[in-house]
Amino acid sequence: MEDELEKLWAGFSLTDREKQEVVMPTLDIHESMKKGRLCLLAQVTANKVVNREAFKSTMSKVWKPEGWIRFKEIGENQVLLEFQKEQDKGIVIAGRPWSFDRMLACLEEFDGCTPLKEIPFAFEVFWVQVHDLSLACMTKDVGVQIGERIGTMLDVEVDGSGVGWGQFLDIKVVVDITKTLIRGKFISFQQRQLWHPLKYECLPMLCFHCGIIKHAKRSCQKDDQATRLSEGSQPQYGAWLRTNLSKNVGSFSRTYGGVPDQPPQDNWQRWRSGEEILKVSGRDITNSQQHSNERESSKFQANDVGLGKIANSEGSIFQKREEIVVDKVEPKKEAPYLEEIMDNLGKISKSE
Template sequence: MDAAMEELWKHFKLSDEEKGIMVVESHEVAISKQQAQFSILFTLQTTKDFNKEAFKSTCTSLWRSSRGVTIKEVGQNLFLAIFGSEEHLQEIIDKSPWSFDKRLILMKCFYGDISLAKVTFTHSLFWIRIFNIPIKSMNKDVGARIANEMGELITVVARKSGLAWGPFLRIRVGIDITKPLMRVKMIHIENLDADWVVFKYERLPIFCYCCGFLGHQDHECPQLKIGCFAIDEDDFQYGPWLRSMAPRGGWKKDACTPHSMAREVDDEDVLSVSEEREESQHIGRPVKELPMVVGIENPTFTAVTPRSSTAVVERENLLSRNGCAVDTAFFIYLRLGPPFPNDAKFEDPKDGLGHNQKLNGLEKC
């Protein structure tokens, strides 16, 4: 029940029948609770109208397995996904965050039962890379300290020894989406001068370069609408530099299990490219109903006849013309034809489209 309705109820005079409390016995809800024991609630982070049937169809296609998944709309932009096993549910959590039409899918795990009126979505899981940490300080403990500053610590990628030497520290954090994205943090280590560490987010969906909040772009920013003034792009406090590409090789499933505080990761925890590709073809295969125009390396284009006039297909790890990796490419097809100039280079189409990396996004009650 929302706040307005709850306030209204305070002024009602209830009849004797309405005052009475009806007790529901546990056996009366046993079957439904058993059927929905491995489930999540989820919503699309948007204030705009969207095609709910396409949304459900896409989620079903991406999340299905041999045991299947059932998705039901249970409220205004509120959906229930029921999985066949705890392992399947955990796999979807581990691969979050998910996105649809570049918008973040917010998810909530719940145990037991919950009233839909009391459901809130305030957190999402992300893999975050930390740059500019002094080399001898790159370890699990320092990563855990920084993660706790950003939100709820889930995982620090480190060796069994606790060391995490490399170009960056990689952490898994449940961040509060009601706050702007954290860009930097000043840290002071031993006798060194205090210095900034810099954060980059893997699989970052739409966010505002003006205010730093997830869920909208700068031209939709409420702060600009309230102020009724324009801000030059050069003055934006956020930008695409907050994005970082997910690792090509991926990580084993248990390497990103939520709530496994600062888990130790050994060399054997890294997937080979071939293993990751095999997994991606199962988990992230393209939705058959969506029209696709796929770029290939020669460069020529192969067109697949569309079944509808408009669709959005997401693909990460697209290669730019000079071979540098670009974070995310989004193709919007209004007609058949190449989405980029003929001299552009593209990923091998055998890789498929969709979520083929470890992603991030669930919140527990």
Template sequence: MEEKRGLKWNKIKLTTEEEEALVIGNSDDVTNTVNNCLVGRVLTHEKIDMTALKSTMKSEWRFAKGLDIIELGNSMALFQFANARDKARVLEGTPWAFHKNLLILSEYDGSITPESLEMNRCSFWIQISNLPLKWMNQRVGERIGDKLGCFEAVEVDENGNGWGRFMRVRVNIDVSKPLRRFMILELQKRERCRVILRYERLPIFCFICGVLGHSEKSCGNSGEEEESQYGVWMKAREPRKEDRKNIIVWRDRTSGLASPEVLDLTEDELIEKFALGVRMVTSFALAISYSFPLKL
């Protein structure tokens, strides 16, 4: 960011006084208030309205206990939440967008400058279609997810199957690279299958180069291809409640193992449960509790 203001570090020669270090590593020098924070960057080349960003995200997230948003410059902002639960809800609900541009979010503890964060990854639910039912299962979903990026979750039924028009896999991907459209899978007897990848809640991306953050009008590769290699067909609608499977299997971020969680069948309550941690509740038990509430 400083180079955009005319400062070129590789051209600067420090004076003797400027090279003297001030030691600030003592515990008394450290603030303990940098917690429950995320740094966000709007993926766009356009200048953003920070006032509008604050208003939009507060309206989207609707937290009762407050949310502090501080402008950091360079399309970046610091989001400080009232508690870890609210922060977790936001992370589990990605991707988020501002004016149809992707809002990249990253954990932040204050130990480095926000500009030093690698703000190039985001998690998406990806619908995988054209896959034979025999291979629509938890194990294959995990392997596909790890091939696309960092696997996070797969939606299946009680038997571990993701049968249907498509299988849903949640993956953390590098958004600085072109979106993957297809994947070749080698099945039994070396038979090959080409699956189609579609992304839920996909914000603005370029139909020419396939990269998020700009459209064809501002693409540097404009005019190189006769036909657009990407298109609106890569955007997937979120499945209806009746089309959802009732279990999401999440990969434990510490052990790397997959842990099942039963769906609550509503997006808000599902996100709420993710924030509270991994636990299993059957939809039948929920229905009973709603129909026959416990009277004390």
């Protein structure tokens, strides 16, 4: 139908009034573009018209947003999703891919400058598992190289050291759903070339004849009587491309026993072991553990001039100036000595 309309429009001769151009100022669409930041475009890749109300009800329950979601139909199996809160939109994007009735719900960012019919809905994010890898190859660098040959590379599931040991290496990529899915890759390592199968997490329905998720037309060009698989032949695509393992078992580990990592030997560790370091005019003054009793009954006061650091007897660090003078203050006497009282009483009695 669309091809027929394009041919019909191509044969029209425009009048002078129809040729007049309407120039749209940027300010007139500013509010619309601002509102579009909280929107997504979605298309269900089905060969038939899906139940619109069922799609709205199901997806709103699956996403569980804190705010409301407004669904606006923009085409056949296409909707515009408007979110009340930006965090709800972020959760939907982070959880891709999404499926409805086993069919992919392909998402696109809001694009206010492109006509709806030109939005391709041709790309979707998938976590792809690379199986049968050696442990030495389960690294971020290897994952990036493989991911770049599958689609647009996004992420590799590894630990802090860049290693992703486990049953498989998990790679996040953007896949072109209008092309045949890649079933595996040959990887050469130490003069050995091995085949490593790929499995797709949350993979929706796809065509087992051509391996494509979304056809350019409603029906598959290879799905006819002449190209159907004959009896006894091996299918080229199937449900084995889909995996139920959404988490890499090997990526979760726990360490038992041993001594936890210690901080480096520095002034802080020396203080924790019973020593106190004070920086005075570029020199270290160390009060060792043998003076701990003396520190209990006395405190250090610092008069500062310039910019520098000083630690008090409790180990706190204060921002001070360059030169620091450290004076030891004797503890205050809480009461006069008994001897002085007796002397004063004696002097008074003699004078009387």
